[in-house]
Amino acid sequence: MNFTSIGDLAMGLQMRQQNQQLKEHLTRLSSEVISGVRQDVGAAVSGDFAALSGIERGLRTLEAYKLSTGEAALFTGTLQTALGQVAEMGAGLGVPLLAAATTANPVQVDTLAYTARQKLGAMVGALNLRVADRYALSGAATDTPPLAGAGTILSALQGAVAGASTVSDIADAVADWFDAPAGGGGFLDVAYQGAAAGLSPFLLGEGDSAELALTAADPRLRAALAGVALAALLDDGLLGGDTLARGQIAERAGTWILNAEPGLTALRAELGTTEARIDEAATRNSAEVAALKIARNTLIGADPYESAAELEAVQSQLETLYTLTARVAQLSLADYL
Structure with a gap:
C-alpha cells in the first residue's frame, strides 16, 4: 500500500489556506444574516440584472416622489392653517361691526375700527407665510412676500377715498x-x-x-x-365727527366680511381636495415601494434560516481547524521518538 504524505511547511500552508477560506465564508454568511441580502448578487440573478435594475430604478424614483409628496403635504397643510386663521379673524369681526352699526354707538365703532386695523395686519401676516423657505402665496416668485404691509394697503386706500x-x-x-385689474393702480399693483x-405643480407619481x-x-x-x-x-x-356715516361704513364692512365667508370656505374646500389627492398618492407610493422591496427580496434575498444553519456549520468547522492546528503545533520529534 502506498502512502502520500506532505511536509510540515506544506501542512502549515494548507491549514492557513483553509483558515482563510473559512473566514471568508464566515464573513459572507454573517453579512447575509444581518442584511438579508445575498452577497453574490450575480449568482442570485443568474447573471441577468435587467429585473433587478428595474426594481432599483423604481425604488429611487419613488423615493423622489416621497420627497415631493411630503413637501406638497407640508404646503397644503400650512396653507389650510393660514386660511383658517384668516377666516376666523374675519368671522370674529363681521357680526360685531353690524351690531355696532345698529346701535350707533361711536365708542364701539371706534374700538372695532382699531381692532380691524390690528386684524388686517394679522391677516396679511398669515397670508405672507413661508413654507420650506418659500413664500407659499407668491406664485412663481417664491422668494418675495406676496403682500405689502397693512400700512401700505391703508395708505393706498386713503388716497383712493380722498x-x-x-x-x-x-x-x-x-x-x-x-x-x-393689473395696471389699474389697485391691489394688484x-x-x-x-x-x-x-407655483410649479408638485409631482406625486x-x-x-x-x-x-x-x-x-x-x-x-x-x-x-x-x-x-x-x-x-375708520x-x-x-x-x-359724522357718527351716522361712520356707523354705515361699519355696516358695509361687516356685510362685506360676512359675504366673503362662503368664498373662503370654498377655497379651503378646494385645498382640502388637493390634500386628499396628495395623501392618496403618498399611500399609493408607499404600497408600491413595499411591493418592489418584496420583489427585490425574492430575487436577491438570503434565506435567514439557511444562512444561519450554514453559519453555524462554518463556525464549527473553524473551531475544529483551530483545534487541529493547535495539536499539530504541539508535535515534536522528541515526543514521536
Missing part, C-alpha cells in the same frame, strides 16, 4: 381699488408683490401631479381683506 364724500362713494372706491404665474396655483391675489382672498380694510379706515379718522 375725493369721496358719501358712504356709497367711499365703499365704491375701496371696492374698485381691490377689484382693479400696490399690495400684491408676487407673480401672476402660479408617474403622470400625476398636484397644482397649487393659489396666490394672495385670488379674488376670494381680496374680498376677505376688503371688508376688514374698510373698517380699518381708525384713521374717516368721516370723523
